[in-house]
Amino acid sequence: MTPERLLDEARPWFIALTLFIGWLLNLLPWGRWPGVPDFFAICLVFWGMHSPRYIGMLVGFGAGLLMDVHNAALLGEHALGYTLMVYWAIVLRSRILRFGPIGQMLHVFAIFLLATTLVILVRSLLELDWPGWWWVSNVAVSAVLWPLASWLLRLPQWLADGGEPS
Numbered sequence: 001m002t003p004e005r006l007l008d009e010a011r012p013w014f015i016a017l018t019l020f021i022g023w024l025l026n027l028l029p030w031g032r033w034p035g036v037p038d039f040f041a042i043c044l045v046f047w048g049m050h051s052p053r054y055i056g057m058l059v060g061f062g063a064g065l066l067m068d069v070h071n072a073a074l075l076g077e078h079a080l081g082y083t084l085m086v087y088w089a090i091v092l093r094s095r096i097l098r099f100g101p102i103g104q105m106l107h108v109f110a111i112f113l114l115a116t117t118l119v120i121l122v123r124s125l126l127e128l129d130w131p132g133w134w135w136v137s138n139v140a141v142s143a144v145l146w147p148l149a150s151w152l153l154r155l156p157q158w159l160a161d162g163g164e165p166s
Helices: 012-027 039-050 057-071 077-091 101-127 135-144 146-161
Strands: none
Touching (some): 012 039, 039 057, 039 077, 039 101, 039 146, 057 077, 077 101, 101 135, 101 146, 135 146
8 A cells, every 4th residue: 555646636617527528428328228337437437536625425425316317217216325435535535545546445345335325225225126236336336437537537636737647
């Protein structure tokens, strides 16, 4: 484990832009297919870890309500999941950031899996129907994309800092 090089905190407009792009990617019609990652959750967890001053549980809750409305899901379903993801990202941030990309990916996988499992269980109890296990593939793909997403989201900070991305 090695501590990460300290970078200047990202600008609020850049954080908002990346969250908006992640949200737009989730709005694409193939977003409900098995194996499609939750791009917005990846961005939300990343910024929850790297800029907790700007991204908190309230942002996760509000964005989750927007996703619930878009997907015609139970109101609060995504809100619960995103709020839990941001909470665990903020609570575990000092631990997660000390690991390299693979270690971070494993931690993020656990965060995504736990939050999604709780959401699926609540939905199953309310609808009295089990959706199957396809959602685990979405969680796995989201976690596998974590190193690439982390690199892409930090790239402007590295370039502005004058350093080279590692």
